[in-house]
Amino acid sequence: MTTEQLVKKTLEKKLLLVNLLAFSLASSFAVLLIVSYLWMTARSDLLRNAEIVAQVIAQNSAPALLFKDQKAAQEAVRALAQDTNVLAGELRYPDGSLFAVYQRPVNAGQAWQIGEVSQTPYLQTPGSHFYSRYLVVTTPVMAEEQQVGSLQMHVDLTSTYQRIAGLIAVIVLATLAAVLLAGRLLKRYLRRILNPIQQLVMLMQEVSGNDDYNQRALIPTDDEIGTLGESFNFMIEQIQRRDMAIGKELVERKRAEVQLDHIAHYDSVTGLPNRHFFNRRIKELEYRVKNFARFGLLFIDLDNFKYVNDTFGHRIGDLLLIAVADRLQKTLRSNDLVVRLGGDEFAVLLDNPKSTDDALRLAEKLLALLSQSFSCEAHEFNIGASIGVAMMPDHVGTFEDLLSSADAAMYEAKAFGKNNVQLWKPAMSRRTAQRFTIESGLRKAIENAELEVYYQPIMELATLRVAGMEALLRWKHPTLGFVSPAEFIPIAEESQLIVLIGEWVLQQACSQIKLWEQQFGPLFVAVNVSARQFRQPGFADSVERIVRENACPAHLLELELTETMLMSQTSETLAILTDLSSRGFKLSLDDFGTGYSSLAYLKRFPIHKLKIDRSFVSDLPGDKDDAAIAQAIISLSDHMDMRVVAEGIETREQAEFLYGLDCTYGQGFLFSKPLPAPQCQDFVEKNLRRALRERII
Ligand code: C2E
Ligand code: MG
Ligand code: MG
Secondary structure, eight states, X not given: OOXXXXXXXXXXXXXXXXXXXXXXHHHXXXXXXXXXXXXXXXXXXXXXXXXHHHHHHHHHHHHHHHTTOHHHHHHHHHGGGGSTTEEEEEEEOTTSOEEEEEEOOOOGGGHHHHHHHHHSOOOOSSEEEEOSSEEEEEEEEXXXXXXXXXXXXXXXXXXXXXXXHHHHHHHHHHHHHHHHHHHXXXXXXHHHHHHHHHHHHHHHHHHHHHTOTTOOOOOOOSSHHHHHXXXXXXXXXXXXXXXXXXXXXXXXXXXXXXXXXXXXXXXXXXXXXXXXXXXXXXXXXXXXXXXXXXXXXXXXXXXXXXXXXXXXXXXXXXXXXXXXXXXXHHHSOTTXXXXXXXXXXXXXXEESOSXXXXXXXXXHHHHHHHHSOEEETTEEEOOOXXXXXXXXXXXXXXXXXXXXXXXXXXXXXXXXXXXXXXEOOHHHHHXXXXXXXXXXXXXHHTTXXXXXXXXXXXXXXXXXXXXXXXXXXXXEXXXXXXXXXXXXXXXXXXXXXXXXXXXXXXXXXXXXHHHHHXXXXXXXXXXXXXHHHHXXXXXXXXXXXXXXXXXXXXXXEEEEEEHHHHHSSHXXXXXXXXXXXXXXXXXXXXXXXSSOOOXXXXXXXXXXXXXXXXXXXXXXXXXXXXXXXXXXXXXXXXXXXXXXXXXXXXXXXXXXXXXXXXXXXXXXXXXXXXXXXXXXXXXXXXXXXXXXXXXXX
């Protein structure tokens, strides 16, 4: 059996084989020892017997030799016939000559004996010598202490051999029987001993095959197998525990992954997919673009969300966003995707709309929905939205272009007066590009001296004398030409640029105040302040520094703020306003009536002037509502000890009507458009001269 074959055998067979082999080897060794011992004792017994017989015969034949009595000698050696093992006996004289012989009669089968015996050399020296088949014993024949001859005897070993062979056969048979018996016993006991191991093996196979770690090994014995079973149980218990821990960890990890994916791809406020999700989705849909599938994109921007957020805080703002998301989701089909792109911007990706008209109809429907009021806690909001619509492949060929086109159309909707839907046209994207040009150009505008401050006179309606001016920023772009502040100020507000520009305007206005004061006496100049500038830490300090640097009287500088700026973070706002007012600057509330002013706040704030927005003036005096609003603002400000400026007066009737309502100041094209400082100076001079003339007249 090769080692390879042995390795493949079962443990039971291996143990059986090894045991039997060891047992057989031991038995063989024992048999060998016994046989050797038997041979030795048989040999020595035979030798001793033979020597005794030889000595007796030698003694008996001594007289015959002494007296050379051949007959007696023959008689003496014939006595050897008594011993059946003696083959022959020879009596010789000391010189070796034969005296008497005994020869056992032989049958045919024993012919060898005669041959071999006759060939055996005569041994003169007494002693014995074993040959393979017989023993030769030579004994001296002594008479009166003299050797008178010698007897040589041949003893047959056959019967000794036969006896030993018989014994060996018995021993070998007994050993074989013992080996067989041992084999049977071993088999039985080994099976008993190995049974728990086999069960353990089967259990292991079952555990590893089914991954069932609930199984346990039975522990029937206290020996090493029992310890093995215990160790096995301990091990699978450990594995089970580790398995459970790993399983738990995997579940945790999976959950964390899902959570992370959710955080990364969904908006935390509304729960809608976010911009990342949108980007991933459009990549997945790329193959359908190649197959000319149609997609529509509605770019939605809420109109007055910033106001709600600034005025009522982020919590209410978030609630409003959730309500908006809810309305959008409820209206859309399941295969249309609505995402929150950020802030108050949402996008709806329409999958396979039948036509552009379909997309527009849906946009109108969403607009109508978003125009309905939202109630968040105790508040009611009417916000509305501006929606831009673009189609693929009708308008563009990629999702990136689809998004930017819908964005451009949305901007157009905003510029169109908000709360409307615009379908993308090539010119819109050009305007978006222009917006980008404005943003990048604005950074260099101050350095390149492209900015200039214009001044629009503000008249005292009672005397029609110039009371002050409003500083209005103008930008002459090298390629775009004149750019309106209404267009570039919001862009500047999106970055820190507004702070830089605002300080520059203040600088210009303060030096102008100083010049005009020297020339015409006190004339106030109102400077528009943006929300970002107003909330900039150290704003009051920077205003004071500029005023001081220009040696400008603080009370002639008026800061124009808007309602929305004041309605948010009221305690902080109040602190800034109080600080500014205590430093001697005048504060006026611009575009009054267009926002959501709270009269309660108005009472608390140190405001000096209210500016009635142009929208309430333009239809005067015909429009009764506007007339009532103008009148209400004027009487309110009178009660609160504030002055009123009516903006956008373009006709004489408007001026007279407002004067009739006791409005203190008026500003508008009727008196003058915003003018560069030198022309404004001319205007003031003329106004002064006319006043003097009228007084003279
Ligand atoms: P605003 O402060 O309400 O300024 C009045 C706007 O009404 C000016 O537009 C002025 O030219 C215009 N206006 C005055 N009288 C009439 C009139 O009779 N009819 C008509 N149709 N319009 C009249 P402008 O100069 O285009 O400024 C627009 C807005 O840009 C300003 O509104 C103000 O909010 C902002 N702005 C202008 N300059 C600055 C500035 O230096 N800083 C900041 N933060 N904002 C500025
Ligand atoms: Mg203003
Ligand atoms: Mg205004």
